[in-house]
Amino acid sequence: MPAIDTSYLVETPEGIDLQVDVAGPVPRALAYAIDFAIRSGIVLGASLILMFANKIGIGIMLIVSFLLEWFYPVLFEVYRQGQTPGKKALGLVVVNDDLTPIALGTSLVRNLLRSADFLPFAYLFGLISMVLSGNFQRLGDIAAGTLVVYRSVPLSNGGLPPCVPIAPPISLALEDQIAIIDFTQRHQQLTLDRQRELAGILKEITRREADNGVEYLRNVGAWLLGMR
Known part of the structure; x- marks a missing residue:
C-alpha cells in the first residue's frame, strides 16, 4: 500500500x-x-x-x-x-x-x-x-x-555551498523561512541569473542588492537549517 x-x-x-x-x-x-x-x-x-x-x-x-x-x-x-x-x-x-x-x-x-x-x-x-x-x-x-x-524542515546540509550561518535580520514568517531554505537547498539547480532574480525578490528581507543578496540568503538559509 x-x-x-x-x-x-x-x-x-x-x-x-x-x-x-x-x-x-x-x-x-x-x-x-x-x-x-x-x-x-x-x-x-x-x-x-x-x-x-x-x-x-x-x-x-x-x-x-x-x-x-x-x-x-x-x-x-x-x-x-x-x-x-x-x-x-x-x-x-x-x-x-x-x-x-x-x-x-x-x-x-x-x-x-x-x-x-x-x-x-x-x-x-x-x-x-x-x-x-x-x-x-x-x-x-x-x-x-x-x-x-x-514547522521544522528536515535538516540536510548535503550539497550546500560553503556558508557562514547568519541569523535573519528580522523575524520571518513561515513562508519566508521556507522560501529561503528552498533557495539554499536548490542552489545547484538554479542558474546564477535565477539566483540573483530570487535574491532581488527577497530584497526586503535581505536588505541587500541582488549580487550580495545571493550569498547572504545562503548564509541565512544555512542558519535556518540548523548549521550554527
Whole structure:
C-alpha cells in the first residue's frame, strides 16, 4: 500500500515553490493533549486558590474556564506565531492555506467551530473531516482556510555551498523561512541569473542588492537549517 502523501505545495506570486508537510490526526491529538493538560493545570491551580471564596470564587472559576476553553488557542495562534505550547512541543504550526501567518479573525473562526468538530462525541466529525479533506483539515480549518503543518524542515546540509550561518535580520514568517531554505537547498539547480532574480525578490528581507543578496540568503538559509 502506498504511503500517504502529506506534502503541500504552494507557488508564491514570485514563482517560488513552497512545500511543507501537513500534520495528521495523531500529532495533532498529542498536541491537543498537552494543551489540555496545561489548561487543566491552570484550572486546578485556580480552584485551589479560590476554593474558600464561596460564590465569588465559583464565578471567577467559571470565567477562567470559559476564557481558557475558547481563547487559550486563539491567544497563542495569533501572538505566538501559530503555535500553542502543545503544537510547539510537537513542531506544529497553524497557517493559512497559502502558508501566510494566521490572523485574529481566522483563528477565531477555526476555534469557535471546534464545537462542531467535537460532535457527536470525542471530535468524531473533526476526525472524519481530516481523513476525507486530503490535507487533514477539520471543519474549523476548512471554514477558516487554515492548515496545521510541521514547522521544522528536515535538516540536510548535503550539497550546500560553503556558508557562514547568519541569523535573519528580522523575524520571518513561515513562508519566508521556507522560501529561503528552498533557495539554499536548490542552489545547484538554479542558474546564477535565477539566483540573483530570487535574491532581488527577497530584497526586503535581505536588505541587500541582488549580487550580495545571493550569498547572504545562503548564509541565512544555512542558519535556518540548523548549521550554527
